[in-house]
Amino acid sequence: MTDTPARLLKLLSLLQTPREWPGTELAGRLDVTPRTIRRDIDRLRDLGYPVEATRGSVGGYRLVAGSAMPPLLLDDEEAVAIAVGLRAGAGHAIEGVDEASVRALAKLEQVLPSRLRHRVSSLQNATVPLTRGDGSTIDPRTLTAIASAVTGRERLRFAYRSGDGTASQRQAEPYRLVSTGSRWYLVAYDLGREDWRTFRVDRVSDPFATGSRFTPRELPTGSGDAAEFLTRSMARTQPELHLDVTFRAPADFVAARLPATLGAVEPTGEGACRLRAVSADSLEWVALRLALVDCEFEVHGPAHLVEHLGSLGARLTRAASPSSGTGTGTTGGGHE
Incomplete structure (x- = not known):
């Protein structure tokens, strides 16, 4: 193989397979001499790829972890698998899946050949994720x-x-x-309103990049922290909830079932803990999240949350009563 760039890409693709490659085997695969392989290894190292060499009769070359993330080469199946996984995570606002995963998906889909993009879309359209239902489903294409x-x-x-x-x-x-x-949420400067706005992405449709470039403006907070700006914006649009809740369950049990955005719980004794936090989320969402913890709990405040939970509990009790007229039929299709 006389084309040096193509040979380097092929060599890199081989080295990204997690095994040690003898120099003679690499030379045979690429139809070059072991000396050429050594020079190509040096070129890859100059480009930032940490290639480790071992001596001896069973020695060879292996790509190892370095101090920085070098570019990766993916085959078709790997690219499709990663894109589908990123889409599945990006479509639901799951804790721990932040803007970085969406940026990665946008970069990957930008360079995917059309045949692979079609495969990714086909797999996405043919599957339905089973989610907890406490977040809004978003088309990953909108996010990207x-x-x-x-x-x-x-x-x-x-x-x-x-x-x-x-x-x-x-x-x-x-x-x-x-x-x-x-x-x-999207934090953006609204040109029509001539002011900063936050937009819920599940309410956005048909996003289109115009191609017109702009120089980013400074956020009104002056910190450049979009999360801080969003928090302040949400606090202005709805009153904060000063939560005080006692749970009749261990702290680790409760913490595993509450979103981190609600704050940390503190142990108050054997089999009990307490949550004291300030939340900018809606009253209805907080009530649902507390109920989903699946243990006995008591809300000490705020009063309107106590009232809402009482109303919700009465409604659920009525729904479960025999007089509600629930049938015994099924919607068809058993679980196997």
């Missing part, structure tokens, strides 16, 4: 379109539906995507 506009500093056009159902067309300078653990 927004993430690409953020990274490329391109103005974005999109349709938006507000909380009261009002539809509008927006043009904005996208600043950052922020995940709260239950939802995705």
